[in-house]
Amino acid sequence: MSIQKRRERERADRERLIVTAARDLAEAEGWDAVTTRRLAAEIEYSQPVLYSHFKGKGAIMAAVAVRGCEELTAELRASTAAAGGARARLAAVGRAYTDFGRRRPALYDAMFTHLVDLPFATPEAPAPLQEAFGELLRAVEPVAREGEDLALLTETFWAGLHGLVTLMRSGRLPEETHTRRLALLIARFAPQDGTP
């Protein structure tokens, strides 16, 4: 009875350990460095243990991605808290989002670039994921116009941010001018200075 519980608890602990190790390793040296052997060594278990917890490397990345969403949500939420006015809030959330993408590239890739079999734009999407989107949505809502679908508008704004992050990160856009591009995006989504 209690032994069973302890076992499950230890198992859950180890699963968390795997996800944490994968995330740390990816952030330190990139996802290419996260091999199953390396990861196994990191957690001080043998390779097959990973497969008793996850279906494969992709599933581990998905787990990292879900946890990354929680961090992103927290940062987006914190950014809008201190911002007054519709435009300022949109700018704040945009800055927080792109900062996250630049500061945590490996985490960001797991969440939004790499192919991981996570349901996204459906009700079955993991809760942390929906919450992150919800934070964006709350910031976009005040600048939506008559007749515009709020969810679709948020998705479009999100795409803009995502494009900025990925193109910059892959060297297609210069880092130095990022702030000005972000300002242009904000200006197009929240035209004049909104209500204070």
Next chain:
Amino acid sequence: MSIQKRRERERADRERLIVTAARDLAEAEGWDAVTTRRLAAEIEYSQPVLYSHFKGKGAIMAAVAVRGCEELTAELRASTAAAGGARARLAAVGRAYTDFGRRRPALYDAMFTHLVDLPFATPEAPAPLQEAFGELLRAVEPVAREGEDLALLTETFWAGLHGLVTLMRSGRLPEETHTRRLALLIARFAPQDGTP
């Protein structure tokens, strides 16, 4: 003398063969299917021949990307030719761009997603690449406002399109509503119906 020329010509032919085979294979079965062995078999040479032409697989993908830019440029140019009015032109180029990304996913990834060591936002960028950007720039130019940097605005618009394509392609955004998201993006960059 002439023998030298024939040799160089044959070599160039084979190099084109490699790039074409890589592109076709990638478009047919995705980049994961493009292994050096498979590619070598496709061109009916042994593996090491690939490395006498290119530094590695990345360089082959880069070559495919450059050629892809030529195709993209052509499609963007064709799309704007038949469109009258600033907004219609922007919408046309946006549609052409995203259509390209959806119809040629492997080509698109080589160009804008995968890490290939190509200089991008510098004067040393390959000509086809600069031309493709130039086509976008021509479409954005009429909707730029006073004091806005045209190049930066084009980059921002590009990021929006790129985000739409990649998020949709990786299953983060539903395909069905793509047209409406694109319309929202266009509406934000070219607010009212422009001059006819």
Next chain:
DNA sequence: AGCGAGAGTCTAGCAGTGCTAGCCATCCTG
């Protein structure tokens, strides 16, 4: 207390990857 059963972990290996060293044949030059 001691034994059978089963859960859990490890070693070893498979099929595949990108890439390269070194041999061999082929063709051009003197």
Next chain:
DNA sequence: CAGGATGGCTAGCACTGCTAGACTCTCGCT
């Protein structure tokens, strides 16, 4: 027609994700 350089091939390295099968250690029951 011999000699040499060019160029392609075979074979192999170190690595990847993933898995089969043996092994050990713990638990529950008589």
